[in-house]
Amino acid sequence: MMRIAILLAGAMTVTGCLSEEKAFGKSAGYGRSYHSPVHVHIPQNAPSITQQFRKVEDNEHYGLDVHAPIGTPVIAAAGGEVIKSFWGPAYGNQIEILHPADSSGKTSRTRYVHLEKRIAEVGDQVARGTQIGTLGITGFLSSGFPHLHFETLYRGTSIIHSAEDPNLFWVNGEGKVTCFDQRRHADLSSENFVLTYPVPCK
Numbered sequence: 463m464m465r466i467a468i469l470l471a472g473a474m475t476v477t478g479c480l481s482e483e484k485a486f487g488k489s490a491g492y493g494r495s496y497h498s499p500v501h502v503h504i505p506q507n508a509p510s511i512t513q514q515f516r517k518v519e520d521n522e523h524y525g526l527d528v529h530a531p532i533g534t535p536v537i538a539a540a541g542g543e544v545i546k547s548f549w550g551p552a553y554g555n556q557i558e559i560l561h562p563a564d565s566s567g568k569t570s571r572t573r574y575v576h577l578e579k580r581i582a583e584v585g586d587q588v589a590r591g592t593q594i595g596t597l598g599i600t601g602f603l604s605s606g607f608p609h610l611h612f613e614t615l616y617r618g619t620s621i622i623h624s625a626e627d628p629n630l631f632w633v634n635g636e637g638k639v640t641c642f643d644q645r646r647h648a649d650l651s652s653e654n655f656v657l658t659y660p661v662p663c664k
């Protein structure tokens with residue numbers, strides 16, 4: 463319950479629509495309490511990150527919030543198999559993708575929540591960049607603010623997939639938000655777990 467309350471409080475700090483010049487190319491800070499902030503470089507044509515990952519006691523936020531208008535395509539950040547596609551009260555329409563094991567045998571997942579519509583269904587194999595849904599405001603944790611809450615569940619040294627900062631896994635390197643480009647990214651191998659931005663850049 464504490465987590466829900468804090469997530470709500472966090473979401474409420476961003477209200478209404480961002481003005482056009484803040485809608486792209488801006489990245490929220492990590493806050494002083496976070497022990498391992500990533501220096502984030504976001505391209506000027508990428509929809510803004512309005513809230514960062516936090517893994518601190520009593521103030522967790524296990525993903526990134528990406529702000530864009532309702533109906534914006536949400537695209538797979540890496541290829542894999544859709545293992546969840548359902549609606550729930552807190553997170554609304556949500557999709558989870560299981561990615562192939564990397565060269566060290568570790569698997570990872572990505573999770574996309576508050577979707578307006580789900581396009582991908584359980585069992586679908588999706589390539590990086592495939593549209594899986596549209597960005598929305600579903601689920602009470604969205605607080606009516608249009609955004610994609612995007613999570614990375616990484617199987618590190620343990621059996622359990624634990625939430626990690628998505629900014630650690632961009633194709634171009636740690637902290638370097640990487641817009642999906644069909645020509646450059648469609649054929650990337652899954653030897654390493656790397657991500658492209660889960661919404662298209664303009």
Ligand SMILES: [Zn+2]
Pocket residue numbers: 513523525526527610611612
């Ligand atoms: Zn969020």
